[in-house]
Amino acid sequence: MPVKLHLPPRVSPKAFNAMLTASAGVVGKDWVMASDADRDAYSDVYAPGSAEEWPASAAIAPASVEEVRAIVRLANEHKTPLWPVARGKNLGYGTAAPRLAGSIVLDLGRMNKILELDAKLAYCVVEPGVGFFDLYEAVQREKLPLWLSVPGNAWGSVLGNALEHGIGYTPYGLHARNLCGIEAVLPDGDLVRTGMGAMAGNPSWHLFPMSYGPTFDLAFSQSNLGVVTKAGLWMQPAPESSLELVWDIPQAEDIGWVIDTIAPLKISGLIDQNVFIPSWLGKMVLKGQRKDFWDKPGAIPEWRVQELLKEHKLGYWQVALRLYGEESVVKAKAEIVKAAMKRNLPAEPAEHWWHPGDYIHGVEITMGIPSAVPLQMSDWIGGRGAHMGFSPVVPATGKHVLDQMARGRKIIADFDVDFYASFTIGGRFANNVNMLMYDRDNAEEVAKMRKLFDALIKETAKAGYAEYRTHLGWMDPVMDTFDFNDHALRRFGEKVKNALDPNGVIAPGKQGIWPAAYANARGGQA
Numbered sequence: 309m310p311v312k313l314h315l316p317p318r319v320s321p322k323a324f325n326a327m328l329t330a331s332a333g334v335v336g337k338d339w340v341m342a343s344d345a346d347r348d349a350y351s352d353v354y355a356p357g358s359a360e361e362w363p364a365s366a367a368i369a370p371a372s373v374e375e376v377r378a379i380v381r382l383a384n385e386h387k388t389p390l391w392p393v394a395r396g397k398n399l400g401y402g403t404a405a406p407r408l409a410g411s412i413v414l415d416l417g418r419m420n421k422i423l424e425l426d427a428k429l430a431y432c433v434v435e436p437g438v439g440f441f442d443l444y445e446a447v448q449r450e451k452l453p454l455w456l457s458v459p460g461n462a463w464g465s466v467l468g469n470a471l472e473h474g475i476g477y478t479p480y481g482l483h484a485r486n487l488c489g490i491e492a493v494l495p496d497g498d499l500v501r502t503g504m505g506a507m508a509g510n511p512s513w514h515l516f517p518m519s520y521g522p523t524f525d526l527a528f529s530q531s532n533l534g535v536v537t538k539a540g541l542w543m544q545p546a547p548e549s550s551l552e553l554v555w556d557i558p559q560a561e562d563i564g565w566v567i568d569t570i571a572p573l574k575i576s577g578l579i580d581q582n583v584f585i586p587s588w589l590g591k592m593v594l595k596g597q598r599k600d601f602w603d604k605p606g607a608i609p610e611w612r613v614q615e616l617l618k619e620h621k622l623g624y625w626q627v628a629l630r631l632y633g634e635e636s637v638v639k640a641k642a643e644i645v646k647a648a649m650k651r652n653l654p655a656e657p658a659e660h661w662w663h664p665g666d667y668i669h670g671v672e673i674t675m676g677i678p679s680a681v682p683l684q685m686s687d688w689i690g691g692r693g694a695h696m697g698f699s700p701v702v703p704a705t706g707k708h709v710l711d712q713m714a715r716g717r718k719i720i721a722d723f724d725v726d727f728y729a730s731f732t733i734g735g736r737f738a739n740n741v742n743m744l745m746y747d748r749d750n751a752e753e754v755a756k757m758r759k760l761f762d763a764l765i766k767e768t769a770k771a772g773y774a775e776y777r778t779h780l781g782w783m784d785p786v787m788d789t790f791d792f793n794d795h796a797l798r799r800f801g802e803k804v805k806n807a808l809d810p811n812g813v814i815a816p817g818k819q820g821i822w823p824a825a826y827a828n829a830r831g832g833q834a
Contacts, residue, residue, distance in 0.1 A: 440458050
């Protein structure tokens, strides 16, 4: 069913139509989209329930920073909330749909210029519509010695992913940390450049990560304080060689010693990549659908899991660890890593060397090559497949990780759902992503997933952990878990929001930060 028109709170049909008419004068009538089909295109394609819960009223697609400024000014004039998206591909987290029902999506996909690509200092400057494939192809076309860091599913925006705290699998895998120098339109239509860019023409804008005075770059990440229209992003210089070491880890509980082995090497700098550790199910989803391996209702039982591991020659976990640099240095590092792993696992790892010019076979996200293959996991359940990710962050120690795994595994088992977990070691922290896959057309299954998600948030918070990102329908409950000093973080965010955006026009409700103009919408729609 197409998404029907749902106006924003307190916006009359007359004011809404006036906003669209005025916006057409800025961006052209073809780039103001307000039909049922348009609204459907900006809905959450993986919505856990009806897309009518988070409906956009329309979408406006500017092509320049001046057009963004004009649209933001019009939003203030007509009191119409905007929901900025870069490419709208944030699958599992709400895609392009707005948190506040009836918001107008501000689609920045037409702003897709690569403004700088500097091989000597290893950075780029891009607009929000530039995707990972776009940037990768530009690097390859110009034969530049640069590598990207890409997320598992790389069909989205380079900037959008960094601003949403996306994580990749190379030494540059904390994408928000690579941001350096942002240009943003503020909620009143003013334009600001952060860091050294606050001085006109300063060539260090995208090179020095701080500022004179407060540094505001990350204030625009996961935030509703402005619309980012361009930013610098640091890139990885192409290494002289690379070696992948791959171990299959036999038992679920082995994740404890794996973390205690790898995290100190990561913290010391001997391992510089983010080490991604998927469970066996992360491999099985690429081999077929669930019915091909278990065609009965309920979670796959443990005895069948053990059969599948033997049949497909899989460990419960897989560690695919990549080292980068001069070959002699990589060899020396590899011996240290192998010796450390051998203290708990006698088996030698598989080794895969790469040198410049070598053929790269398959999906190599640890080498910065974008791919959309992980989308295949949504077909695991069958039907109109979809997924959500529950993603808490825990300290990178075996004890914390084992406790979190046991907690999540029990809660998920209580709901009779397959346990599909992974851990990414980022150094001092481990990110635990639990994939929850379902058929959107199965109402009973969707209802169960929503209850499961609620339980995961609640029980994980009791243990002292929180998610680092979440689906837009659960932004308020997750923000509620940040409860120090009577939710001081949220109160601080809303003080800043109300000072900069008294009309609440930029992304009201994003990450649980509500402007006073829409405070009564807090907690709704989930």
